[in-house]
Amino acid sequence: MKFNICAAKPEDCKDIARMIMELAVYEKMPDQVKISYKELEKDGFGPNPFYQCLVAEVPEEHKSKDGHTKVGYALFFYTYSTWKGRTVYMEDLYVMPEYRGKGMGKALMATVAKVAKEQHCVRLQFSVLDWNKPSLDFYLSKGAEDLTAKEGWHFLRFHGIALDNLAQEAP
């Protein structure tokens, strides 16, 4: 099946928001999605973009049963490792179920890798849920290493009230 990978445009945000929700449903956490396409537009296409996004598009004759031609995306941003320097963090990688197995996931990720190379980044990082076997297998086949297993890294966060409390903590 023919498809195109290109940089997302502001008008793609509705499709990206739709697919973000589909991925959240797959990850069993749909109630955690709090932002809409409006925030995505503001945060990704303003004077100071907080993320970059690629979209996978199919021609009109291959549109989805719901009528969509934007069928996959990769959302990423630049981070920094105090050991190695510039890094790319791939926050989301998603292809709609009916379009899987056609090389789109691979192409999206390879394009992210191309951008990383152009920006002299030394590493691509991302996270995967421990039960997500299809994704784990896909990434391991591309040479990914599980740093949580290998080096014991855990993700922590201060969120919502915990963050507010910390900001107000007396010295």
Next chain:
Amino acid sequence: MANFILRKAEPKDVSDILRLIKELAKFEEMEDQVILTEKDLLEDGFGDHPFYHCIVAEVPKQEQSVDGHVIIGFAMYYFTYDPWIGKLLYLEDFYVMKEFRGFGIGSEILKKLSQTAVRTRCSSMHFIVAEWNKSSIEFYKRRGASDLSLEEGWRLFKIDKQNLLKMTDEE
């Protein structure tokens, strides 16, 4: 003691920042993995497109460290993006020299970072900690942090330069 100030890092601080990065890496038993140089830190933090932000803790000359340093702590952070909740502050490195611990410097740095997160309308502050680093995990949990690796099963992955290049060649 406990006479200190927190301020934004300046280009002249890169030598101290690298020293502290290496001290922290040594504590994490990965000192040989630091390949970053002062030149990288200068270009990447103080150029046209900063990849990171940094605050440093400074003591007066009369309270300098045993080795004669006045920059005795630092925190490096940058902004990332969660497609579910928007902007995040990501804490990459956070370190206070051993001889200056227990005086509230770490707490004050964390408070300043959380104030920055709230002021820039970030929903959350994220970071990673090695699971064997019990004292740091306790420090963060006491202040309201949650462990997403334990609670939700997230695992951190990386793909290094060699495999990234392989991916771009394949396309």
